[in-house]
Amino acid sequence: xxxxxxxxxxxxxxxxxxxxxxxxxxxRFTDILARSxxxxxxxxxxxxxxVEEGLxxxxxxxxxxxxxxxxxxxxxxxxxxxxxxxxEPHLRRLHELTGETVHLGILRDAExxxxxxxxxRQTVRMSSQIGKASPAYCTGIGKAALSLLDRSDLERxxxxxxxxxxxxxxxxxxxxxxxxxxxxxRDGHAFDREEHEAEIRCVAAPIxxxxxxxxxxxxxxxxxxxxxMEQLMAWAALVRAxxxxxxxxxxxxxxxxxxxx
Amino acid sequence: xxxxxxxxxxxxxxxxxxxxxxxxxxxRFTDILARSxxxxxxxxxxxxxxVEEGLxxxxxxxxxxxxxxxxxxxxxxxxxxxxxxxxEPHLRRLHELTGETVHLGILRDAExxxxxxxxxRQTVRMSSQIGKASPAYCTGIGKAALSLLDRSDLERxxxxxxxxxxxxxxxxxxxxxxxxxxxxxRDGHAFDREEHEAEIRCVAAPIxxxxxxxxxxxxxxxxxxxxxMEQLMAWAALVRAxxxxxxxxxxxxxxxxxxxx
DNA sequence: CAATTTATTCCATTATTTGGAACTTGATTT
DNA sequence: AAATCAAGTTCCAAATAATGGAATAAATTG
Numbered sequence: 001x002x003x004x005x006x007x008x009x010x011x012x013x014x015x016x017x018x019x020x021x022x023x024x025x026x027x028r029f030t031d032i033l034a035r036s037x038x039x040x041x042x043x044x045x046x047x048x049x050x051v052e053e054g055l056x057x058x059x060x061x062x063x064x065x066x067x068x069x070x071x072x073x074x075x076x077x078x079x080x081x082x083x084x085x086x087x088e089p090h091l092r093r094l095h096e097l098t099g100e101t102v103h104l105g106i107l108r109d110a111e112x113x114x115x116x117x118x119x120x121r122q123t124v125r126m127s128s129q130i131g132k133a134s135p136a137y138c139t140g141i142g143k144a145a146l147s148l149l150d151r152s153d154l155e156r157x158x159x160x161x162x163x164x165x166x167x168x169x170x171x172x173x174x175x176x177x178x179x180x181x182x183x184x185x186r187d188g189h190a191f192d193r194e195e196h197e198a199e200i201r202c203v204a205a206p207i208x209x210x211x212x213x214x215x216x217x218x219x220x221x222x223x224x225x226x227x228x229m230e231q232l233m234a235w236a237a238l239v240r241a242x243x244x245x246x247x248x249x250x251x252x253x254x255x256x257x258x259x260x261x
Numbered sequence: 262x263x264x265x266x267x268x269x270x271x272x273x274x275x276x277x278x279x280x281x282x283x284x285x286x287x288x289r290f291t292d293i294l295a296r297s298x299x300x301x302x303x304x305x306x307x308x309x310x311x312v313e314e315g316l317x318x319x320x321x322x323x324x325x326x327x328x329x330x331x332x333x334x335x336x337x338x339x340x341x342x343x344x345x346x347x348x349e350p351h352l353r354r355l356h357e358l359t360g361e362t363v364h365l366g367i368l369r370d371a372e373x374x375x376x377x378x379x380x381x382r383q384t385v386r387m388s389s390q391i392g393k394a395s396p397a398y399c400t401g402i403g404k405a406a407l408s409l410l411d412r413s414d415l416e417r418x419x420x421x422x423x424x425x426x427x428x429x430x431x432x433x434x435x436x437x438x439x440x441x442x443x444x445x446x447r448d449g450h451a452f453d454r455e456e457h458e459a460e461i462r463c464v465a466a467p468i469x470x471x472x473x474x475x476x477x478x479x480x481x482x483x484x485x486x487x488x489x490m491e492q493l494m495a496w497a498a499l500v501r502a503x504x505x506x507x508x509x510x511x512x513x514x515x516x517x518x519x520x521x522x
Numbered sequence: 523c524a525a526t527t528t529a530t531t532c533c534a535t536t537a538t539t540t541g542g543a544a545c546t547t548g549a550t551t552t
Numbered sequence: 553a554a555a556t557c558a559a560g561t562t563c564c565a566a567a568t569a570a571t572g573g574a575a576t577a578a579a580t581t582g
Contacts, residue, residue: 007310007313007314008270008310008539008568008569008570009269009270009271009538009539009569009570010270010271010274010307010310010311010314011310011313011314012539013271013274014314014316017334018334021334021337021338021341022337024341025341028559028560029559029560029561030558030559030560038540038541039540039541039542040541040542040543040560040561041539041540041541041542041543041561041562041563042539042540042541044560044561044562045539045540046271046539049268049269049271049272050271052268052272053268053271053272053275054369054370055275057473057475059472059473059474060472060473060474061472062559062560065473066334066337066338066341066342067338067369068367068369068374068376069369070331070334070335070338071335071338071339071374071376071391071392072369072374072392072393072394073278073279073282073327073331073335073392074331074332074334074335074336074392075335075391075392075393075394076282076283076327076392077282077326077327077328077331077332078332078392080282080285080286080327081327106329108315108328108329108330108333109315113329113332113333115329115332130332130336131332131333131334131335131336131337131339132333132336133333133336211320211321211322212318212320212321212326213320213321214318269537269538269539269570270538270539270569270570273570289528289529290528290529290530291527291528291529299572300571300572300573301529301530301572301573301574302530302531302532302570302571302572302573302574303570303571303572305529305530305531306570306571307570323528323529323579
């Protein structure tokens, strides 16, 4: 019944790293001291170690910034991700069929992390979304992924979720969300009805990643003025089919058993 | 005179993380045990902590894979990188003027880490390069950045460099490299004459990032059949000008003093 | 189902981390 | 120019978390 055994020194180091990375702008020692709650001596050594490891950079004015090692580690993890590899052609096909932006996301705790994206034009920065984490409860892929969880896992996520009203349509409590998740389980697809960002809608479908205990999903997203709810409903079958195809191909290519070449 | 004081527990954890991330394919406990040289008990606890922190994922078949937290941390660091922000419009302009791929890279130890990229078509995967690390001694940006280092820093890098012959044109020893770096200091630009990849050339120019003690650079890269050395020499002035413009703008926008909004 | 490989747990010892306080450094004010 | 203040850095005895070899459990194989 115990859950909360810490991760010792590593946990503290990661908390400090996260505090610097998630802050906006370079952080002075005192800023981090306040944010992290660690004692001065401890924090000082922690920061030194993080700098030595290349996870942080200390500028000449003594401010701390994210280091380059994170980028390199992420680059490797991303380009070696075999699930993304399997999904990619399906995302492209879905993009060709719909003309709209297609996302691949994986659930982590109560958040969806976007792992790939195929978009129409490069209006926004290339791949600016990859690695971005959004709340699960108000995104299409997020809700689709939640629909795969069993009772106890879902409850754990709900307990962590803070229902913030991003738009007038955002779920405000677990009750309505759970009701919708029932529907999603029945239908096999989820909608985002401008719940996270105003004027943005999507239709999503869940995928279980074989081998890992991960819940994932894909979505087709578009601006409300161009993509009606009717349009999304018409696309739902396509999205479900793509999700199922990815799932089946992943079973063959990734699991069960070892995956490596 | 002492240099080698470790980073304690964090250092060990990062070494294990790196071993898993840099391996190709999911890693079993025994694989990592061999690669890391840590004792069983220690490694086991280290891996557990890394999994708990979301830096690794353990699959049902007990193999370890990179976790999603790396992507999220990298996403934040990248999108909040103000130097990249300053450079970006200049990269675009350079791309428009030349029609070829433009890179922004930052030196870390003996490697160049690519931090941004503007490319002609999306033939290769979008932004597949971002976060990629290549040896400094055989890349245009790498050599350009090395030309900014003072004697002692350069020597430290050279000591770490292993001169591997990627192509017939790759530098095979520090001697020829140092000679070329002299030239680069004089000219203000560097060439990659198919030294890292056959049939790929580039012209690069160095940038010092104000405030941080970082050496960076930009380059225009193209396939040998399309981009002659003469063409690259003709572009050199453009690249130098863009590099200088980025440097000056960065001085105004980033340093000296605090940067945050 | 016995043999073998692989993963996990245990725990006395040891090394690292801890954190309060003292010390520097550098800027600002009197 | 001295005094004041704020921010960063260093120190070290005490507390704690990490260590690592050996025993156990679990999975795989012949």
